Amino acid sequence: MTHDEAAAPGDGVLLRLDRVSKRYRRDALALDGVSLRVAAGETVGLVGESGSGKSTLARLALGLLAPDFGTVRFDGHDPHRLRGTAGRRVRARLQFVPQQPRGSLNPALRAGEAVAFALRLHGTPRRERPDRVADLFRKVGLDPDLARRRPRELSGGQVQRVAVARALATRPDLIVCDEPTSALDTTVQAQVLDLLAGLQERLGVAYLFISHDLAVVRRLAHRVVVLRHGRIVEEGDAASLWEAPRHPYTRALLDADDGAPARRRAPEPPTPTRPGDPEPVGEPSAP
Numbered sequence: 129m130t131h132d133e134a135a136a137p138g139d140g141v142l143l144r145l146d147r148v149s150k151r152y153r154r155d156a157l158a159l160d161g162v163s164l165r166v167a168a169g170e171t172v173g174l175v176g177e178s179g180s181g182k183s184t185l186a187r188l189a190l191g192l193l194a195p196d197f198g199t200v201r202f203d204g205h206d207p208h209r210l211r212g213t214a215g216r217r218v219r220a221r222l223q224f225v226p227q228q229p230r231g232s233l234n235p236a237l238r239a240g241e242a243v244a245f246a247l248r249l250h251g252t253p254r255r256e257r258p259d260r261v262a263d264l265f266r267k268v269g270l271d272p273d274l275a276r277r278r279p280r281e282l283s284g285g286q287v288q289r290v291a292v293a294r295a296l297a298t299r300p301d302l303i304v305c306d307e308p309t310s311a312l313d314t315t316v317q318a319q320v321l322d323l324l325a326g327l328q329e330r331l332g333v334a335y336l337f338i339s340h341d342l343a344v345v346r347r348l349a350h351r352v353v354v355l356r357h358g359r360i361v362e363e364g365d366a367a368s369l370w371e372a373p374r375h376p377y378t379r380a381l382l383d384a385d386d387g388a389p390a391r392r393r394a395p396e397p398p399t400p401t402r403p404g405d406p407e408p409v410g411e412p413s414a415p
């Protein structure tokens with residue numbers, strides 16, 4: 129494992145991409161000189177249309193791919209080269225919530241077993257796992273009794289909550305969320321976004337939040353990075369970018385969706401959770 133002095137541990141930056149380029153075989157560059165930071169406790173929204181390179185950037189951030197040029201560092205470590213016990217400890221702090229959680233959960237395992245498996249991988253003793261699973265289910269607004277269900281016996285929103293519980297099992301500092309709500313209908317989408325916002329308030333977790341939908345990104349992100357053809361064309365704090373986009377591509381993204389100005393249709397940001405508020409309520413636990 130390497131430790132990059134330039135990553136300046138202590139500056140609050142968790143994820144750091146510097147001039148990263150990636151090409152698949154002989155195709156055009158999927159990413160071309162992209163630099164990006166995610167600080168502890170913040171949400172960076174990554175937006176762009178299909179094929180702009182969002183998932184490639186997610187895979188690089190998670191260490192599933194290595195860049196052709198440039199560097200990727202998570203808390204000073206190259207996520208593609210995490211090995212051994214020390215590497216596992218770092219990896220535990222960098223988690224992923226995918227777009228299609230049903231596909232990422234083993235259909236043969238009960239939901240609780242999927243979460244317990246993540247706990248086991250990261251060294252939670254067997255006797256502590258049932259309590260931790262129940263606790264994680266409550267944290268994501270699910271009745272712990274649902275731990276006995278298999279993914280096919282849960283709704284899309286409930287499965288996504290299980291995926292969030294599994295990501296939280298290792299007490300991560302950063303969760304990469306790749307279109308985590310795009311497979312859900314609007315009401316459930318809003319509930320999952322509120323859940324993520326509430327978890328950030330309570331746990332201080334940071335998100336790299338990827339979506340093609342600016343209205344969704346606006347709801348959570350402190351900063352937004354706009355990707356087009358593998359390059360960053362605009363970035364800035366979410367409110368200014370929303371009110372006064374500088375790049376024509378960003379304006380086009382904002383005005384997409386049947387030509388209706390997306391700004392006007394943006395959902396309100398979530399109400400901050402106050403200490404003592406009840407845990408977020410999940411969807412009704414359908415039988």
Ligand SMILES: Nc1ncnc2c1ncn2[C@@H]1O[C@H](COP(=O)(O)OP(=O)(O)OP(=O)(O)O)[C@@H](O)[C@H]1O
Binds near residue numbers: 153155182184
């Ligand atoms: N495994 C792969 N092999 C070859 N080309 C790939 C591969 N994965 C992605 N690409 C190409 O890289 C470019 C960026 O793709 P990427 O999936 O990162 O974009 P995206 O913004 O996430 O798109 P989407 O929103 O549709 O998932 C595209 O041109 C895509 O065709």
